[in-house]
Amino acid sequence: MKNIKTTILSNQEVSPDYYRMKILAPGISDLAQPGQFVMFRAQATDEPLLRRPFGIFQTGTLPSDCDGLPDKEFVEILYKVVGRGTAIMRELHEGDRVEVLGPLGRGFELADDGREQILVGGGIGLVPLYMLASELVKKNKVRLLIGGRSRKDVLMVTEFERLGVETYVSTDDGTLGEQGPVTQVLERKLSKFPDAVVYACGPMPMLEAVFRICQPRQVALQVSLEAFMACGVGACLGCVVKGAGHSEQQPHYLCTCKEGPVFRAEELDWELLEKRVNEGEHSHE
Amino acid sequence: MKNIKTTILSNQEVSPDYYRMKILAPGISDLAQPGQFVMFRAQATDEPLLRRPFGIFQTGTLPSDCDGLPDKEFVEILYKVVGRGTAIMRELHEGDRVEVLGPLGRGFELADDGREQILVGGGIGLVPLYMLASELVKKNKVRLLIGGRSRKDVLMVTEFERLGVETYVSTDDGTLGEQGPVTQVLERKLSKFPDAVVYACGPMPMLEAVFRICQPRQVALQVSLEAFMACGVGACLGCVVKGAGHSEQQPHYLCTCKEGPVFRAEELDWELLEKRVNEGEHSHE
Amino acid sequence: MSEMLLSAGSTADGPDLAVEFAGLRLKNPVMPASGTFGYGEEYSPYMDLNRLGAIVTKGLSLRPKAGNPTPRIAETNGGMLNAIGLQNVGVDAFVEQKLPFLKEVQTPVIVNFFGNSLEEYGQAAQRLSQIDEIAAVELNISCPNVKRGGIVFGTDPGAAAEVVSLVRRHFNKPLIVKLTPNVTDITVIARAVEEAGADAISCINTLTGLAVDIRRRRPRLANGTGGLSGPALRPLAVRMVYQVVQAVSLPVIGVGGIMSAEDALEFLIAGAHAVQVGTANFVDPAAMINIVDGLKQFCQEEGVAGISELIGTLRC
Amino acid sequence: MSEMLLSAGSTADGPDLAVEFAGLRLKNPVMPASGTFGYGEEYSPYMDLNRLGAIVTKGLSLRPKAGNPTPRIAETNGGMLNAIGLQNVGVDAFVEQKLPFLKEVQTPVIVNFFGNSLEEYGQAAQRLSQIDEIAAVELNISCPNVKRGGIVFGTDPGAAAEVVSLVRRHFNKPLIVKLTPNVTDITVIARAVEEAGADAISCINTLTGLAVDIRRRRPRLANGTGGLSGPALRPLAVRMVYQVVQAVSLPVIGVGGIMSAEDALEFLIAGAHAVQVGTANFVDPAAMINIVDGLKQFCQEEGVAGISELIGTLRC
Ligand SMILES: Cc1cc2nc3c(=O)[nH]c(=O)nc-3n(C[C@H](O)[C@H](O)[C@H](O)COP(=O)(O)OP(=O)(O)OC[C@H]3O[C@@H](n4cnc5c(N)ncnc54)[C@H](O)[C@@H]3O)c2cc1C
Numbered sequence A, B: 001m002k003n004i005k006t007t008i009l010s011n012q013e014v015s016p017d018y019y020r021m022k023i024l025a026p027g028i029s030d031l032a033q034p035g036q037f038v039m040f041r042a043q044a045t046d047e048p049l050l051r052r053p054f055g056i057f058q059t060g061t062l063p064s065d066c067d068g069l070p071d072k073e074f075v076e077i078l079y080k081v082v083g084r085g086t087a088i089m090r091e092l093h094e095g096d097r098v099e100v101l102g103p104l105g106r107g108f109e110l111a112d113d114g115r116e117q118i119l120v121g122g123g124i125g126l127v128p129l130y131m132l133a134s135e136l137v138k139k140n141k142v143r144l145l146i147g148g149r150s151r152k153d154v155l156m157v158t159e160f161e162r163l164g165v166e167t168y169v170s171t172d173d174g175t176l177g178e179q180g181p182v183t184q185v186l187e188r189k190l191s192k193f194p195d196a197v198v199y200a201c202g203p204m205p206m207l208e209a210v211f212r213i214c215q216p217r218q219v220a221l222q223v224s225l226e227a228f229m230a231c232g233v234g235a236c237l238g239c240v241v242k243g244a245g246h247s248e249q250q251p252h253y254l255c256t257c258k259e260g261p262v263f264r265a266e267e268l269d270w271e272l273l274e275k276r277v278n279e280g281e282h283s284h285e
Numbered sequence C, D: 001m002s003e004m005l006l007s008a009g010s011t012a013d014g015p016d017l018a019v020e021f022a023g024l025r026l027k028n029p030v031m032p033a034s035g036t037f038g039y040g041e042e043y044s045p046y047m048d049l050n051r052l053g054a055i056v057t058k059g060l061s062l063r064p065k066a067g068n069p070t071p072r073i074a075e076t077n078g079g080m081l082n083a084i085g086l087q088n089v090g091v092d093a094f095v096e097q098k099l100p101f102l103k104e105v106q107t108p109v110i111v112n113f114f115g116n117s118l119e120e121y122g123q124a125a126q127r128l129s130q131i132d133e134i135a136a137v138e139l140n141i142s143c144p145n146v147k148r149g150g151i152v153f154g155t156d157p158g159a160a161a162e163v164v165s166l167v168r169r170h171f172n173k174p175l176i177v178k179l180t181p182n183v184t185d186i187t188v189i190a191r192a193v194e195e196a197g198a199d200a201i202s203c204i205n206t207l208t209g210l211a212v213d214i215r216r217r218r219p220r221l222a223n224g225t226g227g228l229s230g231p232a233l234r235p236l237a238v239r240m241v242y243q244v245v246q247a248v249s250l251p252v253i254g255v256g257g258i259m260s261a262e263d264a265l266e267f268l269i270a271g272a273h274a275v276q277v278g279t280a281n282f283v284d285p286a287a288m289i290n291i292v293d294g295l296k297q298f299c300q301e302e303g304v305a306g307i308s309e310l311i312g313t314l315r316c
């Protein structure tokens, strides 16, 4: 784990509002596990104040430019422009100075013991699944179910296919792949491969739906969560999520940044998870 | 006077830490008078919060790029990197979006009635004198006395000479021109041309010294001042300077942004001016 | 588009931004904060003053006031400190030199004023009550810069009530009282001011701060301390507006760190009937106009016919 | 370089950053602010904890505490709001699980703690007094998030004195009391706390703020309000530190919005004996180390032999 001031190697638009950024990151690149993330900040900006968390899309090494310098170990992130921080990121260029802290958090446990491997992702949730898939394909057949509202929310299909992953696309509006929710495809696959293990990352309602399908079938499920984060290392307790057994009387919180972002489904309190965004019922303290 | 969102035409280093920036500024360019200034802000930055004041170095028109667009009326500023705002400015490129408010303030009165015209400037204080000189040379012989601590503080000599201005350089350490303060040269010139009018811009101690020389000789003197500014238009009253006749009992403040930045020497309270930076004697209110 | 298609309260121009409170009817809820907009004139080359909900003047005192020595302003992170010291031309010069210009503008004029003693407050109120062109006054009991002025009145409920009662006696148009955030419990002051006869509350003035020039080991302001304004302050201001709205039944004008329509909406949703924009004017003279336009757009996007439907809709 | 050339107080390594106050001797005046540095361990992969002047823990209570629902944090301009709700493992788990790690670090450990009642404060103090490895405690009477906790004690001089006296009775190592900025006059609380037996004062905790999600018309924090921290707050914190330093004879630890050595120096020059760094740790885990290095460099540039020569040198 390292906190480095470094430079950007490349920053390219891959589809409207989606960008891939390669960051020179020796000492982070080599340690990164699928499902881990980094805290990122463009060095020039004080606004926004806090670093932003991004999943590690992939790691790798670029050959040196014959300039006598060592090979360039990089971390690559894939981000969607949604607000102030990411709007600033889109303007960055090769050579710009940035700060990166990582690799952070607990990644996916590879359950690559011969069982069917099913990945479920939507939108930007595909990011951590890519690095996971690159690991899993070494020993297993990997299936990826990609869901999205519409054609434009479906990313990286070719990249996954190039890894040898079998991809199934579904969109709510039918503009790409089959029409309907990704869970419809998941149900079919699980009927066929009841012993499969499932890894999921995406919006909360999708994860919820995936959980509702996996739980009665006793399918092993790991999910990667998001949360507002300030520190990324377990120090601020800002990013917690309700753990299994949580109650008002006996609260049980887990740090998304440190105990996650990947959790086994049974570690979480799914009843309350869903309510996360709707909290605020509580009176002022 | 206009408040525009516009773009940068060019931003070039002229010597270490000094930059010239041309800004597309129709509606400002054509109104600007020598000694006036603009309030500037790079559109992307919220930190620093406030706009920064910069004297107008020159205005002009760039021919259109044969792209069918109209000619490009620009305002040019010349700035020194001293802090956060100017550090951000140095990184800006052609095409970057900026906000400019101007032209602001009261510029120099052209006393070009045949009298000798003497300009005295130091460091970044040369900025407003350049546009002034370009006006004055139309009708008069113009002499510029440039002072600075050292060779590197002396800028733009060739530019002024190209206008037809006779320049006299002096530095404290003698690394360029004559050794000694610029006021030494001024004294010589005023002995020769006792009817001259003087225009000065530069650090406060230099202006002070210029005033001490001009006053007993009853030489007409205009000085351009700096002050911290928030609004630049006379609304916040943050930029005031003590006017002639100021006293604790009968205070008399002038807005540097609106009633200045150029003042006739007799409008100011020179006793108290000097103390400006040392104020803070006052007890808490 | 047929009239029939318009929902109640909206006009052919889209959502209705008009607000009504304390006997004032404003075409929209956006006005400058006192002291950041001079006497109106200063910004008139850059904007159409007719587009504002109201104009609020620099704080006036009965007699002219010279203000503090310089430096008077210093920038901080997300904000600025000021210690102008309430420099102003005085009521008479205002009437002679500034009001004629404001009369030509189709926007209500609110005069912010203060005194350095109870007596001065009373005299100023009396003098202001004679000026027809003033739509309302805003009583500054909260300026943190003047030794024997604002701070004494604004931080003590008894003193606040006393000065408000006195001014109330001399002034029968809408009386807005502007509160300081430099207190333990702003609702105590708000209630005192309500009982004393205020018609509305402006909330908040600046927060007292100190910035140090570390090389010179001196305060960066000649006055020592100054008032913090700007976006840094906004969460504090929104909190206090919400508290005051809950505590009293007077309408509240929200002020503190508003830079954009989104910021203004935080205050309106928290219960403010109008907003004042201060430091943002310095950052961008177009700020208030952009906010007015942004409010309209937000109403459109959210499908509400008028801005007043949004006021006080915060669910805590 | 010969020893002879060194001015008093400086060492071969350059200026001396050591500070001494309230019976503590710290190698430098820089320490984390409670709640922003976990229990020390969390940041240990990124920095050498031995380089800090002290380590201050997350606020502890006698029994573990679960904290508030989420979202617990929201970013604002130049700052952030938090309503963690004082989630902590409790004193016993701290001693068992966290302290062993801290024992290995050559840096004094200061335990921040709180209670939800007088009784709880007393019990926690008693329990903490039994732990040898603790160099000092920091009593949080200022947390704005807990209904029956901090705020009651920290805003009322009588209540503040009561809790400090009680804790004082149970605890004979250095007792630091941390004040809230949410008060009209912080010197009143500071004096009460001094008389009640505090050895030092930390100044300040967070300022209560509210941020609104304008689309959902809900507070952005589940708790409603939260505590504002970060550089936005700094001018307020520096002002209050200066006021407290003038008002009492206790040493003061400055905290609020420190991001850089320059920021830390504002507090030291205003009279603080040490500084705490909070939100800056999130922005850059190297912040405190950079500050330590920057303080040394500043002393060198200014030609002072030791940082303590700079403390309280502000001329107002
Ligand atoms: C562990 C983790 C991994 C992530 N991986 C990726 C990734 O690979 N690619 C990617 O594009 N994004 C990822 N995110 C989300 C990313 O951090 C946010 O999109 C980003 O912080 C938004 O910054 P902003 O300044 O542009 O948006 P803001 O202006 O801060 O906010 C814009 C919108 O984004 C939401 N938002 C802001 N911060 C977060 C956050 N931390 N988590 C969730 N929502 C947030 C806000 O509620 C708001 O609606 C990840 C988040 C986490 C916690």
Ligand SMILES: Cc1cc2nc3c(=O)[nH]c(=O)nc-3n(C[C@H](O)[C@H](O)[C@H](O)COP(=O)(O)OP(=O)(O)OC[C@H]3O[C@@H](n4cnc5c(N)ncnc54)[C@H](O)[C@@H]3O)c2cc1C
Pocket (backbone or CB within 6 Å): B037, B048, B052, B053, B054, B055, B056, B077, B078, B079, B080, B081, B082, B083, B084, B085, B086, B087, B124, B127, B128, B225, B226, B227, B228, B229, B261
């Ligand atoms: C009417 C006017 C015309 C000016 N013309 C020019 C010009 O042509 N070229 C040029 O380079 N500079 C000019 N200046 C000064 C310029 O505005 C400041 O250098 C600039 O604002 C510094 O911004 P910063 O963020 O880089 O510095 P900051 O980080 O804000 O401060 C760095 C240093 O600059 C000083 N400073 C900051 N703002 C001002 C200010 N408004 N006036 C004086 N000192 C300040 C600070 O005290 C500090 O020591 C002018 C100022 C005024 C008032």
Ligand SMILES: Cc1cc2nc3c(=O)[nH]c(=O)nc-3n(C[C@H](O)[C@H](O)[C@H](O)COP(=O)(O)O)c2cc1C
Pocket (backbone or CB within 6 Å): B236, B237, B238, C033, C034, C035, C036, C058, C059, C060, C082, C084, C086, C112, C140, C143, C178, C204, C205, C206, C228, C229, C230, C231, C233, C255, C256, C257, C258, C276, C277, C278, C279, C280
């Ligand atoms: C330069 C300046 C001058 C001010 N003068 C006054 C004043 O005369 N009377 C007053 O009531 N408030 C005055 N204020 C306070 C503002 O009206 C406003 O309450 C405060 O700035 C917070 O709003 P903002 O963050 O939008 O600036 C002044 C503020 C600034 C920045």
Ligand SMILES: Cc1cc2nc3c(=O)[nH]c(=O)nc-3n(C[C@H](O)[C@H](O)[C@H](O)COP(=O)(O)O)c2cc1C
Pocket (backbone or CB within 6 Å): A236, A237, A238, D033, D034, D035, D036, D058, D059, D060, D082, D084, D086, D112, D140, D143, D178, D204, D205, D206, D228, D229, D230, D231, D233, D255, D256, D257, D258, D276, D277, D278, D279, D280
């Ligand atoms: C996430 C977070 C948690 C905090 N928890 C505590 C706490 O447990 N006890 C305490 O006394 N202060 C707590 N604080 C307040 C800080 O210690 C500090 O006083 C405040 O953040 C101001 O400093 P800063 O601007 O450097 O962050 C917390 C602050 C933050 C941001």
Ligand code: FES
Pocket (backbone or CB within 6 Å): A228, A229, A230, A231, A232, A233, A234, A235, A236, A237, A238, A239, A240, A255, A256, A257, A258
């Ligand atoms: S982000 Fe700070 S604890 Fe997780």
Ligand code: FES
Pocket (backbone or CB within 6 Å): B228, B229, B230, B231, B232, B233, B234, B235, B236, B237, B238, B239, B240, B255, B256, B257, B258
């Ligand atoms: S800068 Fe605002 S009055 Fe001059």
